[in-house]
Amino acid sequence: MNTTPFNTLIQTFIGNIPDAMRLSSRLCDKARALDFLAPLLIRLYLAPVFWMAGTKKFANFSDTAEWFGNGDWGLGLPAPYVLVFLVALFELVGALCMLLGFATRPICLPLMVIMAVAAVTAHLQNGWLAIATGSGIFATDRTVGAIERLERAKEILQAQGDYDWITEHGALVVLNNGIEFAATYLVMLLALFFLGGGRFVSADYWLRRRYGID
CATH class of the missing domain: 1.20.920 (Histone Acetyltransferase; Chain A)
Known part of the structure; x- marks a missing residue:
């Protein structure tokens, strides 16, 4: 298998990295006018x-x-x-x-x-979490339990209250x-x-x- 074209492509890419970095640096430096x-x-x-x-x-x-x-x-x-x-x-x-x-x-x-x-x-x-969510790497037993309680609260509100009106301006959450x-x-x-x-x-x-x- 002839890998010469691939190697040439990689070498060209690597050789252009310094030029790309200099161009990026110049463009970013121009943005410093808005650093305030x-x-x-x-x-x-x-x-x-x-x-x-x-x-x-x-x-x-x-x-x-x-x-x-x-x-x-x-x-x-x-x-x-x-x-x-x-x-x-x-x-x-x-x-x-x-x-x-x-x-x-x-x-x-x-x-x-x-x-x-x-x-x-x-x-x-x-x-870590400010708002309880029941999944993800930052979830804990506390937040998982909070989600269970939140789902139960939603069921109660849906059965006994005007749930659409209650959640019209935002979803219900549990503060963690x-x-x-x-x-x-x-x-x-x-x-x-x-x-x-x-x-x-x-x-x-x-x-x-x-x-x-x-």
């Missing part, structure tokens, strides 16, 4: 997340503090009232900083700590409360810590230009 979009969109995504989290904690301050401090049905954390106040304050200040792009990198540090502590204390025991959301927010904050608030559309950018800070 990534941190901007991350900031705008996170701002309402932290604003809602902070305002909810202040609105339900006593109940949240009891959950923070109770070792039987809560998190069992020390000084729960102080912790709730500090966490809610950082979340509200963080939301405003995200919105304005002000002190973006410094505010990411306490918010990352909050997300890491939340992931470990409140979500880790529930596994795993670390998925906390981990996602932590990764986004880590990206902002290194990227900063971004060019043109952040207060940090204009303040650095105003005071000649690199």
